[in-house]
Amino acid sequence: MEPRRITALVSLCLVAAVVGGLVATSGDDASTTATADAPTATVEPAATDAVDATSDSSNVASTDEVAAIPPTSDPDTPDLPNRGPHPEFRPVQEWLQTDATTFDDFDGKVVAVQFWTLGCHNCQATYPHMRDLYEKHGGDEFEIVGVHAPEFDYERDVEAIAAAAEDNGLTWPIAVDNDKANFRSWQDRRFWPRIILIDADGNVRYDHIGEGAYDQIDAAVGALIAESQN
């Protein structure tokens, strides 16, 4: 065999070994969570939806930033600029695990709106952190609203959504957004998972795409709750 071919073969084996090792250990590394599971958090391109994504002028990502919140003593607290009122929360198919019937029922509270779907592996990776967040701050001043927007048809089953919430200890209100009306209107580029923090006055203050930033989110929620009490 020619030297070039041998070199290519060795290189191929090395690449395969590195990739295999990284994929096999992907569940062990605390800093990365991608695994061999099925499609997880995704972007939904506007082309696959009937609704025009650009027509909603109240979209979160397009609002102008106003004044920033003064820094707190928690070093993890991110900047929390006031991005203006949150987009209109459109009617959903059903509300689970709550007596609320509209998003307005949460007025006056700091709200963490999380866009998720039950088949999304990256969303599943956020569950422990969201549970911790709810346990630490949940109450009269803070609420999590899980907006479930399905990526695939099988994720539209309300019983499956309720079962996933129960199995994973997701005890907060869940909005079944099967038409993805809010998923589209709240995001110009649509991702799962995504967390948007709304302050007690109804303004968007923080936005994070994907997993991670859990310490930041926790600190941000704490800062917004403290702000609402002043």
Added chain:
Amino acid sequence: MLDPFVEGVRSIVQVCQLVILAPAALAIVAARGRWPGVAGAIGGVVVGGWLFVTNRFGAITDLELRISAVVVLVAALALGLGAGLSQERPATTITRAVTSPTATWAIPALIGLIVVQWWRPCVGIELGTILTAAPDEPWRQLLPTIGFMLGISIPLFALGLIYMVWRPAPALARRVALVAAVLCAVLAASVLAGQHGEIVSRLFQWSQ
């Protein structure tokens, strides 16, 4: 750059990355596995990735998706035509163009750049950080984005190595290239017909 690269590598086994890897790999095979084609495809994926995360063109509209699908379809057919005519003396401008050395890397690059705009990424920690920050800090996220997209592109690089090991006879390489070009065109046609989401959905359910 290393952490995003690692996350990119780990994400290649997820079905959501197929929308990039499948057409890019087919484009490389349609270019007969030559290194300019490999480099072009990877380069297109990297540049396309940066355009995607920085939201340079905004969310892709339905019309843009269909137009881009037509471009990929034509590009794939051009690669196939180039492979089929590679043993002949080019007689027209079009045949000279598709059999030129430039076409070997430029067409896979174009395909790589476009298919990233169809991407439905699996948003882990590193990519989430990139996506959150990139629209406001595009240049600061350039290296992390390059790292992540290079991680995803590892299978494309491996494909080039496979061709180096395999060293198919020219006639076989041309036949394989033609098949790959047709498959790439079919894939683009499925996007044009709005069936891409359905295909990904079925792949996901099959993988489970």
